[in-house]
Structures are given as structure tokens and as C-alpha cells.
Amino acid sequence: MEQSHPFNALKGALHNQGLRMTPQRSLVMVLFQKLPKGEHLSADEVHQRLLQNQTPLSLSTVYRTLHLMAKMGILRELELAEDHKHYEINELNNGSHHHLVCIRCTKTLEFKSDTMQKIGEKVAKGSGFSLLDCQLVVHALCPSCQRL
Amino acid sequence: MEQSHPFNALKGALHNQGLRMTPQRSLVMVLFQKLPKGEHLSADEVHQRLLQNQTPLSLSTVYRTLHLMAKMGILRELELAEDHKHYEINELNNGSHHHLVCIRCTKTLEFKSDTMQKIGEKVAKGSGFSLLDCQLVVHALCPSCQRL
DNA sequence: TTAAGTGCAAAAACTTTGCATATTT
DNA sequence: AAATATGCAAAGTTTTTGCACTTAA
Numbered sequence: 001m002e003q004s005h006p007f008n009a010l011k012g013a014l015h016n017q018g019l020r021m022t023p024q025r026s027l028v029m030v031l032f033q034k035l036p037k038g039e040h041l042s043a044d045e046v047h048q049r050l051l052q053n054q055t056p057l058s059l060s061t062v063y064r065t066l067h068l069m070a071k072m073g074i075l076r077e078l079e080l081a082e083d084h085k086h087y088e089i090n091e092l093n094n095g096s097h098h099h100l101v102c103i104r105c106t107k108t109l110e111f112k113s114d115t116m117q118k119i120g121e122k123v124a125k126g127s128g129f130s131l132l133d134c135q136l137v138v139h140a141l142c143p144s145c146q147r148l
Numbered sequence: 149m150e151q152s153h154p155f156n157a158l159k160g161a162l163h164n165q166g167l168r169m170t171p172q173r174s175l176v177m178v179l180f181q182k183l184p185k186g187e188h189l190s191a192d193e194v195h196q197r198l199l200q201n202q203t204p205l206s207l208s209t210v211y212r213t214l215h216l217m218a219k220m221g222i223l224r225e226l227e228l229a230e231d232h233k234h235y236e237i238n239e240l241n242n243g244s245h246h247h248l249v250c251i252r253c254t255k256t257l258e259f260k261s262d263t264m265q266k267i268g269e270k271v272a273k274g275s276g277f278s279l280l281d282c283q284l285v286v287h288a289l290c291p292s293c294q295r296l
Numbered sequence: 297t298t299a300a301g302t303g304c305a306a307a308a309a310c311t312t313t314g315c316a317t318a319t320t321t
Numbered sequence: 322a323a324a325t326a327t328g329c330a331a332a333g334t335t336t337t338t339g340c341a342c343t344t345a346a
Contacts, residue, residue, distance in 0.1 A: 120286045129288035138268045140277035
């Protein structure tokens with residue numbers, strides 16, 4: 001059975017660290033690959049969506065997998081507003097997007113910015129860090145919430 | 149007894165919304181004003197530091213106050229890395245700083261960027277939002293963690 | 297074979313809430 | 322006096338962990 005490229009990329013990256021590919025990790029990987037651009041999921045949402053599968057998957061494993069993949073730089077961990085920790089595919093090289101969030105109603109808009117990427121790279125390199133992800137979060141009040 | 153400017157600014161802002169100034173809110177305000185630039189505290193740390201005072205202050209009140217002040221735009225709420233929710237004074241107009249965080253050991257460096265501020269303003273205005281805060285978080289691996 | 301991964305259930309950490317009491321205006 | 326704020330303790334969420342069992346390589 002032929003596997004997709006990102007699947008093999010993940011498998012390779014895991015092996016380099018003495019870690020293993022499992023059906024559960026594969027499920028999570030595939031879910032995020034298929035996710036429409038701009039959608040992001042919480043640990044619980046990931047779990048819910050993958051429950052219907054034949055392979056069993058526990059919430060603990062979801063947490064462990066999400067952390068692992070974020071540490072590997074495969075996922076971005078977003079904290080857009082109070083208690084909204086979500087994950088999405090990290091597309092550092094495809095030019096990842098940023099978020100404008102209303103702190104009152106949580107409404108979220110995305111935007112892109114090339115400059116941001118460059119700033120992130122410069123800053124990281126300047127201190128000898130190796131860049132994984134770079135997120136600008138703009139907190140604001142949306143038009144309707146300004147009126148309240 | 150003469151009160152400092154930010155104290156009165158807070159008091160006024162509260163009154164505009166029918167809210168009140170209390171000893172507890174004042175304590176929290178003063179704590180953040182005195183905090184050295186670049187330091188940020190968790191709810192629990194705020195509570196610990198203010199316990200020794202003569203005015204009593206419960207953890208619930210700390211949470212309520214932190215949320216209130218963040219919604220008012222007086223504090224910034226930072227989520228720098230997994231489980232490190234911290235607060236600091238919001239200095240939108242004094243040029244606030246941004247963070248470079250090692251996702252492995254949590255080591256954090258600060259940096260400033262004028263461009264960021266401008267991008268934030270442009271983006272917010274472009275969608276009719278009113279800007280409160282604008283944070284760039286760069287996730288990376290620090291030199292020592294790269295070696296592991 | 298054996299080191300790594302999983303599920304479960306229990307625990308931990310963090311945050312919120314209801315209600316009676318106290319305070320600000 | 323009236324409405325808001327506080328403290329306490331209890332409940333809610335979310336996340337982590339220990340351990341026995343399973344599985345990938």
C-alpha cells in the first residue's frame with residue numbers, strides 16, 4: 001500500500017529519534033493534512049473526529065501525539081484567546097498565516113504577512129535559535145463588540 | 149493621599165462601565181506597574197506576591213481581576229509556551245515587545261519591533277477592529293536544545 | 297526480542313461559579 | 322440603599338501520569 005509523502009516524512013523523522021510510526025499517529029497526521037486551510041482543532045476535537053475510525057484512539061494518546069508533533073515542528077500550537085488552544089499544520093515554508101482575534105466574542109480572521117516570516121527568521125538566527133514557527137496574534141475588538 | 153496616574157486612569161475606566169475601584173484591584177494594578185520590564189506573572193504568582201499584604205486577596209479575585217484588566221486592554225495575556233499563561237502591563241503605545249521562546253526548555257528572549265506595531269494597526273483597521281494588543285511569538289529551539 | 301506506545305482510570309493542575317457576606321458609590 | 326465585589330468551598334475543565342498490556346521494528 002502506497003503511503004503519501006507527508007506520512008513518510010513523519011515516519012522518517014520519528015525514526016531518526018528512535019520513535020515509531022503507529023496507526024494512531026498516522027490518523028492524527030492524516031486528519032491535519034486533510035483539514036481545510038485555516039481550520040484548527042483542539043485536542044478534544046481531534047479525538048472526537050477520530051473516534052469513528054476502526055483503530056482505537058484515546059484522549060491521552062491524542063495529547064501525547066499533539067505535543068510530540070508540535071515539538072517536532074509539524075504542528076503549530078495556537079492560543080488565540082482564553083481557553084482556545086488549537087492545533088494546525090505548520091506551514092513555515094509555505095508562508096503561514098496569522099490571526100486577528102476579537103477578545104470579546106472570539107471571532108477570528110486570518111491574514112498573511114511575508115514580513116513576519118522574515119522578522120522571525122532574523123530574530124531566531126540572531127540568537128542562535130532554529131526557527132520552528134512564528135505567530136503574530138493581534139488582539140482587538142471587532143466592530144460589533146466595540147458598540148457594546 | 150495622592151494616587152498615581154495609572155491608578156486614576158484605571159479608576160476612571162472602571163467608572164465608565166459602572167464598575168468600582170477596590171483595594172484588591174488597586175493591589176494588582178500597582179503590582180504590575182512596579183514589575184520590571186519584561187517580567188510577567190501567572191495568576192498564581194500574582195496571588196502569592198500579594199498575600200503578604202494587609203488587604204486580603206483570594207485567588208478567585210485574582211482571576212477575575214486579571215480577566216477584567218485584560219479585557220480592558222490594561223494587561224496583555226501571554227501564552228508563551230505550553231502551560232505558561234502569564235500577564236504583563238500592556239504598553240501598546242510605548243512600543244511593546246515580543247518573544248522568542250524555546251519550545252523545549254522554555255527559555256525566553258525578548259525583542260522589539262516597530263514594524264510589528266504597524267502591521268497590527270493596519271490589519272486591525274483594515275477589518276474595522278480596534279487594536280488592543282499585538283504579539284509576535286517565535287517558537288524555536290535554543291542552541292543547547294538543538295544539540296539534544 | 298525489546299524498547300516504545302497505548303488505554304484506562306485516577307490524579308493533578310488550573311480555572312470558574314454559587315452563594316452569603318462585605319464594600320463602594 | 323443599591324449594586325458591585327469579595328471569599329470560600331465546591332464543581333468544572335483540561336491535561337498529565339502510573340501501570341499493565343500491546344505492538345512496531
